[in-house]
Amino acid sequence: MAAFPEGAPCWADVSLPDLEAGKRFYGELFGWTFEEGSPDFGYYTQALSEGKRVAGLAPFMEGQEDMPPAWGVYFASPDIARTAEKIGENGGETVMGPMEVADLGSMLIAKDPGDAYFGVWQPGTHQGFEKKYEPGSFGWAEICVREPERVDDFYPAVFPYEAQPAGDDNVDFTVWKVEGQPVAGRFKLGGDIPPDVPSHAMVYYVVASCDDAAGTVQRLGGKLRMGPKDSPFGRFAVVADQQGATFTVIDPRTTVGEANV
The missing domain is CATH 3.10.180.10 (2,3-Dihydroxybiphenyl 1,2-Dioxygenase, domain 1)
Known part of the structure; x- marks a missing residue:
């Protein structure tokens, strides 16, 4: 059984120009600790609350310098290719992906007809939030x-x-x-x-x-x-x-x- 039903928020991350400053801020605010980010994934870093994954911190990549720092949400999908088709069929736009992220899962970033960005995640070994609705999550x-x-x-x-x-x-x-x-x-x-x-x-x-x-x-x-x-x-x-x-x-x-x- 899937950890998250289709359409439920299953992950969130924040894109930041300064990863270390972000870790200091959120570490003190929420009591988060952090896994070591891998260079294979652009040093994308997962935040933990009581040892459970609760968010991601994504350092800006080359070419993102003019983008504003922002939080984003990912909605769960059992079939990300079909979700991408439905986004296009209904007036949205897929701006990145769908793409596999090693064995962790598959992702895409889309823009809705009202110009808001959101993500979609089809889980692999990374299901999404391991803790919800409690302080720090x-x-x-x-x-x-x-x-x-x-x-x-x-x-x-x-x-x-x-x-x-x-x-x-x-x-x-x-x-x-x-x-x-x-x-x-x-x-x-x-x-x-x-x-x-x-x-x-x-x-x-x-x-x-x-x-x-x-x-x-x-x-x-x-x-x-x-x-x-x-x-x-x-x-x-x-x-x-x-x-x-x-x-x-x-x-x-x-x-x-x-x-x-």
């Missing part, structure tokens, strides 16, 4: 776009998603479910988000205290983009590391209000 992922009408048909056509609106008068948000279970979502970037912020994937990592984590981010040279704020899903803050990669920290045990999912 993955908690949630969503695709943030300016024009949701450009992507709301796309993702359920590529992955077996049941789409359920879960926002309110102030928030345009859709939850994607697989086999009845929420796995990810789509969020509309509102007018309060600076216009130069592009469509993107947002990755959430669980923390024991949102306020403490936000304070640590700032102490380490990162930035507080939004929050901390309460929600029915937990107290969260949107932050950026000291190199500019944006992500969210969330304490899912501290909730306010009722979740509409």
Whole structure:
């Protein structure tokens, strides 16, 4: 049985110009330790929480110097070639791959019709997250776009998603479910988000205290983009590391209000 159902987020990584600085930042923020990256894979480094794989740190390669540091999410696929076909058939674009990564699995990077990038992973020996929903590990992922009408048909056509609106008068948000279970979502970037912020994937990592984590981010040279704020899903803050990669920290045990999912 597959570790992750088709369409579920199964991995996340951050692309950074300075790998060692990234290891220092995330090591202190989340208590992560790191495997030694191999030159065969561009020194791609896997982060561990309590000895379990929870994320990847990818140093910039030659030619990436002008790219912004960024977090990305990978959705699980049992047949990455067919997923690539569906991406193209439904108005998306495959920008890298599909390609095999030794015996670890196969990957691709794609762009949806709303210009957000995401990854797809077909597992081999590397299944994906070995720990989730606990402090120091993955908690949630969503695709943030300016024009949701450009992507709301796309993702359920590529992955077996049941789409359920879960926002309110102030928030345009859709939850994607697989086999009845929420796995990810789509969020509309509102007018309060600076216009130069592009469509993107947002990755959430669980923390024991949102306020403490936000304070640590700032102490380490990162930035507080939004929050901390309460929600029915937990107290969260949107932050950026000291190199500019944006992500969210969330304490899912501290909730306010009722979740509409």
